[in-house]
Amino acid sequence: MRQVITRVEDELHVQLKEAAAARGMSVNAFVVDALTTAVGATSKRDAVRRRAEAAGRRVVPPAPDETPSWADVEAAGADAGTAVSDALADERSGR
Secondary structure, eight states: OOOOOOOOOHHHHHHHHHHHHHTTOOHHHHHHHHHHHHHOOSSHHHHHHHHHHHTTOOOOOOOOSSOOOHHHHHHHHTTSOSHHHHHHHHHHTTO
16 A cells, blocks of 8 residues: 655645544545545445445444344344345346
8 A cells, every 4th residue: 555645735634634524534534535536436336435425325324332143133133024135136146
């Protein structure tokens, strides 16, 4: 991994810090994301993530304090139905 050192005006630096904090990101992660967007997405997943971010629709849930047990995960989804499983099966079958 390479490092890039650049100079920015104080006001731009403040704006970068504020924008990164508003998205729950470090300044470095925010700048890398912005530069990647500027030169083109590296994958479809990245492109979707950037579009969601730009539209203010990217949701990044907070990390849990503890990792739930598998039994807790199964119990939480027991009444959720089969929509996700059905969608995954459709995608895997190439429909």
